[in-house]
Amino acid sequence: AEVIIVKSQDEAGALVGASIADLIAANPRAVLGLATGSTPIVVYNHLASQVKERNIDVSQVQGFALDEYAGLPVEHPESYRSVITRTVVEPVGLTPDLVHVPNGDLSTIATAGRDYDAAIAAAGGVDVQILGIGTDGHIGFNEPGSSLASGTRIKTLTEQTRLDNARFFNSLDEVPTHCITQGIGTILKARHLVLLAFGENKADAVAQSIEGPVSAMCPASAMQLHPHATFVIDEAAASKLK
Numbered sequence: 092a093e094v095i096i097v098k099s100q101d102e103a104g105a106l107v108g109a110s111i112a113d114l115i116a117a118n119p120r121a122v123l124g125l126a127t128g129s130t131p132i133v134v135y136n137h138l139a140s141q142v143k144e145r146n147i148d149v150s151q152v153q154g155f156a157l158d159e160y161a162g163l164p165v166e167h168p169e170s171y172r173s174v175i176t177r178t179v180v181e182p183v184g185l186t187p188d189l190v191h192v193p194n195g196d197l198s199t200i201a202t203a204g205r206d207y208d209a210a211i212a213a214a215g216g217v218d219v220q221i222l223g224i225g226t227d228g229h230i231g232f233n234e235p236g237s238s239l240a241s242g243t244r245i246k247t248l249t250e251q252t253r254l255d256n257a258r259f260f261n262s263l264d265e266v267p268t269h270c271i272t273q274g275i276g277t278i279l280k281a282r283h284l285v286l287l288a289f290g291e292n293k294a295d296a297v298a299q300s301i302e303g304p305v306s307a308m309c310p311a312s313a314m315q316l317h318p319h320a321t322f323v324i325d326e327a328a329a330s331k332l333k
């Protein structure tokens with residue numbers, strides 16, 4: 092993998108935001124893989140300002156989010172549909188109908204995963220997939236133990252991930268117990284993977300992903316199998332690399 096160590100989150104956001112802006116300028120029908128969470132916000136902010144400054148046409152850009160809670164109404168402010176709308180679609184000015192989020196509706200969840208993977212394939216595949224990483228090495232909601240070949244499917248959230256995400260809800264009880272997430276196999280099909288990580292609490296997961304064995308016990312280690320994977324990390328997140 093290519094490892095880029097930056098001085099600040101803002102530097103990471105500027106770097107990745109500009110490279111995505113370049114991609115869209117060169118290919119107005121680019122397909123972006125979008126992550127939620129706190130980490131990629133700087134990327135979306137820089138992308139939004141690049142798009143405005145350089146007057147880039149983003150009307151035909153397609154987006155595919157990584158994951159969604161299962162059984163949480165899409166209108167809920169913490170559904171990943173709502174989060175992607177607020178943090179990416181609106182600031183960057185993407186066309187809402189071209190930005191897809193897995194469907195967490197329980198009535199259709201059995202087939203929603205296959206449908207989502209088919210929609211990604213029909214769009215021609217993802218050009219660049221933005222990723223964050225969990226402290227346990229998860230990508231998307233693929234927790235340790237997830238098959239490295241997995242497609243989009245329903246998963247059970249670990250207690251740790253529910254605790255980590257409880258800050259967005261009024262209480263732990265309100266945090267959904269299940270999700271629908273792109274699989275590791277789905278993520279690996281993107282043509283370029285860009286994982287961002289900031290802070291010391293990500294250092295172990297980053298070291299395991301880059302220097303540890305390829306293992307389902309650290310889902311992000313699957314990036315070692317990808318021909319074009321980039322880690323953009325700050326010094327704290329890089330602190331456990333050899």
Ligand code: F6R
Pocket residue numbers: 125126127128129130131157158222223224225229230231232
């Ligand atoms: C987001 C996602 C998660 C997060 C990860 C890190 O769609 O699927 O894998 O990327 O939990 O979250 P933050 O960035 O909030 O530390």
